[in-house]
Amino acid sequence: MNSFVKISLSLILVAGAIAGWRFFLPDDTVTAEGSLISMLSEVADENYARATEPNNIQFPRDLGPHEDYQVEWWYYTGILESDNGHIFGYQLTFFRSSLTPPDEAEFDNRWRTNQAYQVHFTITDVANDQFYPHERVSRGTVGLAGAQADPYRVWLENWFAEEQPDGTVRLYAESDAVMLDITLTETRPPVLHGDRGLSVKGEGFGNASYYYSLIHQQSEGTVRVGEEQFAVNGLSWKDHEYSTSALDPGATGWDWFSIHLDDGSALMFFEIREENGRINPFSSGSLIAPDGSVTRLSPEDWTVTITDEWESPRSNSVYPVGWEISIPTFDIDISGQAFVNDQELNVTTTYWEGAVEWQGTKDGDEINGRGYIEMTGR
Numbered sequence: 001m002n003s004f005v006k007i008s009l010s011l012i013l014v015a016g017a018i019a020g021w022r023f024f025l026p027d028d029t030v031t032a033e034g035s036l037i038s039m040l041s042e043v044a045d046e047n048y049a050r051a052t053e054p055n056n057i058q059f060p061r062d063l064g065p066h067e068d069y070q071v072e073w074w075y076y077t078g079i080l081e082s083d084n085g086h087i088f089g090y091q092l093t094f095f096r097s098s099l100t101p102p103d104e105a106e107f108d109n110r111w112r113t114n115q116a117y118q119v120h121f122t123i124t125d126v127a128n129d130q131f132y133p134h135e136r137v138s139r140g141t142v143g144l145a146g147a148q149a150d151p152y153r154v155w156l157e158n159w160f161a162e163e164q165p166d167g168t169v170r171l172y173a174e175s176d177a178v179m180l181d182i183t184l185t186e187t188r189p190p191v192l193h194g195d196r197g198l199s200v201k202g203e204g205f206g207n208a209s210y211y212y213s214l215i216h217q218q219s220e221g222t223v224r225v226g227e228e229q230f231a232v233n234g235l236s237w238k239d240h241e242y243s244t245s246a247l248d249p250g251a252t253g254w255d256w257f258s259i260h261l262d263d264g265s266a267l268m269f270f271e272i273r274e275e276n277g278r279i280n281p282f283s284s285g286s287l288i289a290p291d292g293s294v295t296r297l298s299p300e301d302w303t304v305t306i307t308d309e310w311e312s313p314r315s316n317s318v319y320p321v322g323w324e325i326s327i328p329t330f331d332i333d334i335s336g337q338a339f340v341n342d343q344e345l346n347v348t349t350t351y352w353e354g355a356v357e358w359q360g361t362k363d364g365d366e367i368n369g370r371g372y373i374e375m376t377g378r
Contacts, residue, residue, distance in 0.1 A: 045070065047101035048244035050206025054196040057212055063240070064149025065096060066210075067115060070244040072096040074147070074154045074161060076171060077258065077372040078219050078236035079355055080182070086230055088223050089124035089339060089355025090180050091372070092171055094154045094161065096140065096147065115140030119156045120347065123178040124355045125225050126339045131354070132178045132225075135347040171236075174224075182221030184236050190214055191294055193268065193286050199241070201272070201282050202248040209243030213258075215266045215288060235260050237372065248282070250274045253377015255304075257285075257325070259334075259358055261369040264290030267325075267332075269297055271304065273377065287330060295330075302327045310341040312352075317378050319344070319352045325360075334360030334369065351376040 049068040066072055074094045081087050095118040102114075121134045138145040138156050147154040152163040159173040169184045191213040193199050199211040220233040237258050256270040269285025285297035308322025321338040336358040343354025351374065358369035 045101055045244070047103060048098065050244050051198055051208040051210050051242075052206050054194075054198040057190075057192060057197040057210055059190065060150045060152065062149070062210070062212075063152045065115075065147040065154075066242040067096075067098055068102050069242045070098050072242035073240070075239040075241075076161065076184075076236055077353075077355075078182075078217075078234055079260075079370040080219060080223060080232035080234035082223075082230040082232050086232075087126040087339065087355075088225075088230070088232060089122075089126070089343075089372070090182075090223070091120060091122040091353055092159070092161070092173055092180065093120045094147070094156065095119070113139050113141035115146075117145035117156050118348075119159050119173070120345060120353075121159060121173040121175070121180070122343070122345065122353070123180065123223065123225065124340050124343055125178075126355070128225075129340050129342075130225075131340055131343045132175070133345040133347060134173070134175045134178075135345075137348075171221075177226065179222070179224035179229075182219050182223075182232070182236075184217040184219050184238075186214055187216050187218055188214070188288075188292050191266075191268075191286060191288055191292075193294075194284060194296070199284065201243075201245055202280075203282075204248075207245050207248075209241045209245060211239070211241040213240075213268065213286075214238040215258075216260060216264070235370070237266075247272070248280060250276065251280060251377075253375070255320075256374040257371065258373075259336075259356075259369045259371035261358075261362065261367055263362065263365075263367055265362075267327075267369075267371075269302060271299070287327070297327070301329055307335065308337065310338075312342070312344050314346050315344065315350045317344070317350065317352075319375055319378055323356075323373075330362070331364065332360070332362045334358045334362075334367065336369075336373075338373075349376075352378070 048070045076092045097116045100114045117140050118137045123132045136156050140146050145156040154161050162170050172181050193211045200208040217236040219236040223230045223232050252273050252275045254272045259267045266288040271283045272280035279299045283299045287295045303326045305324040306320040310321045311318045321341045323336045326333050336356045339355045344352045353374045356373050
């Protein structure tokens with residue numbers, strides 16, 4: 001997704017959760033838990049591939065997995081609404097982590113693998129002020145979890161994102177508490193972030209990811225909460241990012257914003273926060289016009305002001321839940337508020353990822369929007 005949160009999550013979430021089935025990993029795999037920042041600040045193994053060249057993304061090839069890179073994620077979020085106005089947010093993110101470089105992986109039976117998968121699935125029930133987070137982990141072998149490009153499919157057990165015969169993509173995940181079963185229809189070509197898909201994150205060689213998004217995807221299907229089912233429709237955002245990378249020293253966390261605006265435009269940017277209070281200069285973003293054209297943004301282009309905060313009763317972390325964003329060059333001034341304050345995931349790691357509503361002006365005209373924000377290290 002978007003910046004380093006997915007890199008950190010797939011490095012530590014999968015590594016920590018996978019320790020319980022170490023037998024199925026290569027003998028020299030090291031699994032250890034630690035902080036997100038310290039894990040991501042380590043020097044990456046030089047035997048993995050690195051993101052170094054722009055204009056390297058091709059379709060349909062790059063819909064699928066890239067096991068020569070250390071980490072990868074397929075990230076879906078969206079805001080859905082029923083006919084009677086019941087609003088839901090959702091997140092369905094598939095993480096892949098390569099636990100040893102490809103040329104070091106040796107297996108003596110089909111159950112062993114150096115590929116680990118993890119999924120985070122959440123539903124935000126706005127009307128009832130409820131948030132439902134879920135997590136699964138599995139090894140990428142014997143059909144338990146995996147990904148493929150053509151036809152596109154990524155899955156972990158019976159949770160999946162899967163291309164249908166008509167070219168749409170079906171998302172499905174279910175727990176005892178909630179269920180998501182929706183179909184996504186592309187309306188725009190892929191958005192390549194950074195320099196033609198190369199999103200640089202720091203000074204070191206290959207300290208970057210390949211990163212693209214599919215935005216404004218028309219979405220319809222069913223959401224279940226408890227025993228009640230809702231026919232819903234709305235918009236979804238997909239990010240796919242793969243990398244072998246590390247945070248620069250002094251990074252303390254990051255915030256990532258994705259916003260669908262009702263004039264057909266969209267906004268994505270991330271801020272990597274440093275311990276001295278500054279925003280890392282490699283933070284960046286994209287402003288996508290209704291015609292699909294993309295303008296790169298740097299931290300000098302925007303300001304974010306926090307207008308409201310919420311303290312988690314579980315982690316004691318304090319998260320912003322109200323924001324003002326100004327992008328003067330493009331005459332954008334919008335304010336946002338979390339649909340539900342408590343959208344904190346307390347799973348293998350703890351972070352806030354939730355649905356947000358926006359309103360303000362663009363080019364002097366009123367504009368509204370909906371999207372997702374991800375925050376960690378707070």
